[in-house]
Amino acid sequence: MDEGKVHPIASNSGENLGANAMPANVIRDGDGSSRVILSEPTGCTAEVLLHGGQIVSWKNERREELLFMTNKALWKAGKVIRGGMSICFPQSTNFGFLEQPGFVRNRLWSVDSSPSPLPPANNRSTVDLLLKSTDEDLKTWPHRFELRLRISVTAGKLTVIPRVRNIDSKPFSFTFALCSYLSVSDISEVRVEGLETLDYFDSLLQRERYTEQADAITFDGEVERVYLSTPPKIAVIDHEKKRTYVLRKDGMPDAVLWNPWDKKAKAMPDFGDEDYKIMLCIDSASVETPIVLKPGEEWKGRQELTAVSSSYCSGQLDPRKVLQGYNY
Numbered sequence: 001m002d003e004g005k006v007h008p009i010a011s012n013s014g015e016n017l018g019a020n021a022m023p024a025n026v027i028r029d030g031d032g033s034s035r036v037i038l039s040e041p042t043g044c045t046a047e048v049l050l051h052g053g054q055i056v057s058w059k060n061e062r063r064e065e066l067l068f069m070t071n072k073a074l075w076k077a078g079k080v081i082r083g084g085m086s087i088c089f090p091q092s093t094n095f096g097f098l099e100q101p102g103f104v105r106n107r108l109w110s111v112d113s114s115p116s117p118l119p120p121a122n123n124r125s126t127v128d129l130l131l132k133s134t135d136e137d138l139k140t141w142p143h144r145f146e147l148r149l150r151i152s153v154t155a156g157k158l159t160v161i162p163r164v165r166n167i168d169s170k171p172f173s174f175t176f177a178l179c180s181y182l183s184v185s186d187i188s189e190v191r192v193e194g195l196e197t198l199d200y201f202d203s204l205l206q207r208e209r210y211t212e213q214a215d216a217i218t219f220d221g222e223v224e225r226v227y228l229s230t231p232p233k234i235a236v237i238d239h240e241k242k243r244t245y246v247l248r249k250d251g252m253p254d255a256v257l258w259n260p261w262d263k264k265a266k267a268m269p270d271f272g273d274e275d276y277k278i279m280l281c282i283d284s285a286s287v288e289t290p291i292v293l294k295p296g297e298e299w300k301g302r303q304e305l306t307a308v309s310s311s312y313c314s315g316q317l318d319p320r321k322v323l324q325g326y327n328y
């Protein structure tokens with residue numbers, strides 16, 4: 001199935017596609033919450049909460065944490081935790097009328113043993129999650145849906161495949177984002193490549209539309225921008241750690257950059273005063289043009305996040321090469 005495209009979904013033939021799948025490594029915590037631990041042979045790991053389908057840890061083979069989590073995170077059942085990687089659906093950013101990031105981050109997901117048409121996961125480095133709309137959800141957003149999430153960890157790479165299916169009797173539209181809080185050494189020493197010359201909405205300036213003039217994006221103050229029609233590959237270069245995050249995406253044409261800087265950081269109860277210095281939030285998103293699904297149709301996206309040594313040459317992000325995309 002091509003990412004970012006809408007496809008009709010045939011009914012399941014009835015076979016148990018998950019019958020041979022190895023059960024996910026689900027851990028139940030003392031407070032009643034549950035999380036899934038993913039691991040692969042080189043030592044890379046990921047940790048996923050069933051509450052919100054949120055990834056709260058991704059470590060490389062040296063056990064270095066690659067995702068930012070604030071020390072002031074409210075680790076309470078039913079609370080959204082600031083950091084990691086989370087899902088925004090059926091609304092992303094503040095372009096709409098619902099609670100800003102959508103409501104699925106506040107719902108309890110389940111492990112999906114039959115993720116048709118994807119093959120069932122058969123190892124402990126992949127988990128499939130499922131969230132089905134409830135009658136209570138219909139009061140917030142009057143459309144029935146199934147939201148699926150495949151999360152996989154391999155050597156140096158974290159892959160997320162989101163899918164939305166319309167199980168209602170009428171069409172609906174939505175916006176979507178995967179929000180990734182990256183751990184960085186010093187935000188003032190970070191550079192983002194791949195977004196130069198693009199148009200963006202600046203949420204700090206009444207969502208006015210501008211064109212990026214810089215050769216690469218650097219940070220010296222608060223940023224909240226939605227870059228439009230972005231290439232399938234973006235690089236976040238951390239000079240001090242000599243590490244580059246490479247984000248590859250499909251089906252989510254836009255990208256959001258966010259850092260609250262000092263004043264806003266101090267005003268946020270679930271965010272440390274100095275946390276803004278060691279994080280950058282980057283979203284793979286579909287914001288400008290909502291995705292429309294007819295009854296029975298499914299949308300599918302994909303994001304791959306890799307962390308590589310900064311011997312990684314930024315010249316690889318030559319615009320002509322970036323626009324060629326990559327193969328899955």
